């Protein structure tokens with residue numbers, strides 16, 4: 001098992017030490033984990049600071065690597081909250097630090113956090129989806145310094161009532177354009193198993209998106225639990241792998257030093 005989306009107390013929304021996360025992963029027999037703590041620049045969300053100091057982060061990860069050597073592989077990643085005006089700033093961060101893996105997520109729109117500022121409230125469901133996916137498309141056109149797009153249909157989690165989420169057919173053309181640009185640029189999609197914990201009843205992306213991605217020629221997928229506590233590490237890994245196999249994927253991928261490595265799905 002591998003888990004390529006894990007948080008620690010370097011993320012403001014996680015209170016567990018890196019070491020607690022590592023110990024849980026070791027107990028669960030996971031081969032490699034990648035910490036992907038949050039950096040979300042320029043976020044108005046209630047004054048909460050979703051950033052860490054890279055120097056402290058790498059120091060701690062290196063300590064963990066040394067201490068747990070031979071028991072588990074520990075990699076250093078980051079989950080960035082992208083907004084179009086932050087391209088240069090994120091390039092600076094990523095080019096100047098030895099990250100193994102970069103997840104690009106959309107957590108906010110025009111400096112407003114989707115969750116904290118209740119982005120979907122007061123909008124018609126299709127209007128909210130269109131704004132979100134146009135925003136993502138705009139980021140994808142401008143920015144290339146990432147490996148996978150995180151939880152691509154994240155917006156679904158923040159509908160007050162999940163029954164309001166429009167049918168996939170109503171916005172599949174938006175998604176198709178997004179997937180094409182991801183594929184063209186040689187990037188991948190993350191399968192984020194936390195969707196199941198949000199009671200959505202599916203992973204993010206949902207199977208329809210993964211199916212379309214495969215049909216369009218997309219091959220690169222990673223699996224991550226988005227664990228913010230030790231018990232969720234490796235959450236639904238086998239089930240996600242099985243779903244991918246059923247959809248025709250032969251490999252999932254992990255990343256070291258920003259280079260992808262295929263893992264055969266058994």
Ligand SMILES: [Zn+2]
Nearest residue numbers: 079105150151
């Ligand atoms: Zn995220």
Ligand SMILES: [Zn+2]
Nearest residue numbers: 005007079226
């Ligand atoms: Zn995350």
